[in-house]
Amino acid sequence: MNLTDPRFQDQEKAREWLEMQRWPDGPYCSHCGSFSVTALQGKAHRPGVWQCNDCRQQFTVTTGSVMERSKIPLNKWLLAMHLMASSKKGISAHQLHRMLGITYQSAWFLSHRIREAMADKNPTPMGGEGKIIEADTTYIGGKEKNKRLGKRKASNIGGMGKQIVHTLVERGGRSRSHHIANVTGKTLRPLLVTNVSRNSTLMTDTHGGYHRVGNALVVFE
Numbered sequence: 001m002n003l004t005d006p007r008f009q010d011q012e013k014a015r016e017w018l019e020m021q022r023w024p025d026g027p028y029c030s031h032c033g034s035f036s037v038t039a040l041q042g043k044a045h046r047p048g049v050w051q052c053n054d055c056r057q058q059f060t061v062t063t064g065s066v067m068e069r070s071k072i073p074l075n076k077w078l079l080a081m082h083l084m085a086s087s088k089k090g091i092s093a094h095q096l097h098r099m100l101g102i103t104y105q106s107a108w109f110l111s112h113r114i115r116e117a118m119a120d121k122n123p124t125p126m127g128g129e130g131k132i133i134e135a136d137t138t139y140i141g142g143k144e145k146n147k148r149l150g151k152r153k154a155s156n157i158g159g160m161g162k163q164i165v166h167t168l169v170e171r172g173g174r175s176r177s178h179h180i181a182n183v184t185g186k187t188l189r190p191l192l193v194t195n196v197s198r199n200s201t202l203m204t205d206t207h208g209g210y211h212r213v214g215n216a217l218v219v220f221e
């Protein structure tokens, strides 16, 4: 493993690397999902702060992540994650404390947060026996009139060109949202299969494109 990678050494490089990972199709609002966002520049703002043109809230690449509001530099977070993910034996808080040059207390906090976040990467399906999952598809943001002139497309005015967010909500429980490219069975099927327990009842809001049949989820094109 190459620990001299710039993202492990430099806070700004770490942020840029995270932005590439989180937003391969360009930045979008962490609050409402809109792609209509502006980078805040100038002395009043630290680098990496964005403002949403739709909901007007500010966000950064770490908003909603374990790194949000942390005083520990991003490059140290990335190095800690890398070390913890690639070590077969595991890394103790004491090792992190020495390797990252942070206090033992910070290292302990960091390792706990990272362990929790890693556990979430393999989430159990939502729902289950007798539970109801509601699926909702929302079109948001990307109003053509808000885009820079050169980026407007006549064909996008109306419903096209908007971002589609598909949300699964467990009644009285968790919810999970995903950006999707289009509302077809091909796109929705893997989402439902990986996120919803097969013993749940699936209800849809407006589309009615998928139903539960027996114990399986069936998606219609």
Ligand SMILES: [Zn+2]
Pocket: 029, 030, 031, 032, 033, 034, 052, 053, 054, 055, 056, 057
């Ligand atoms: Zn927003």
